Amino acid sequence: MESLFQDVKYGLRMLAKAPAFTAIAVLTLALGIGANTAIFSIANAFMLRPWPVKDAERLTVVAVSDKNGDPQPLSYPDYLDYKQQNDVFTEMTGFDLDLAGFGWQGHSDRIVMCYVPSNFFSMLGLHA
Incomplete structure (x- = not known):
């Protein structure tokens, strides 16, 4: 010491x-x-940390990929087919991210938009 x-x-x-x-x-x-x-x-x-949504530990992501494992977009009609034929999940929802231009008073920016179906917020226990 x-x-x-x-x-x-x-x-x-x-x-x-x-x-x-x-x-x-x-x-x-x-x-x-x-x-x-x-x-x-x-x-x-x-x-x-778990996300601050209802039953966060039960959420899972289902994605579509090609034969190389690269993520592929899922069309809305395909989403509706998956949702209609679902017998595994309690509920299903989805989202789609997109970029857009936004202009106002001579300024323009690119923004990220997220399209969601009508049950998105209620399934997650959120209020829009």
Whole structure:
């Protein structure tokens, strides 16, 4: 234990002798810890915690893919067929993301739109 105390004391003396190195090392550690904390906070909020919807642990995603495993869009008529022939899930809903241009008073932006069927919010226990 005495050896550990001497090593720490020696390390602190060396850091005090090189203030520029110490400042860069402390700044690097602070940035690394801060970035790690921010990334984990985002991951925790969006991936690790259950979504704030009804029966979040029972939600599942069904997707269509081609023979290479690449995701493919599902048409609305196909969705309706899946929904009508469903005998596995309690309820089914879907969504479709799309990009659009939005202009107002001389400004234009690209926005993300999400198309959802009429039962989307009620199935998730949300109020639109």
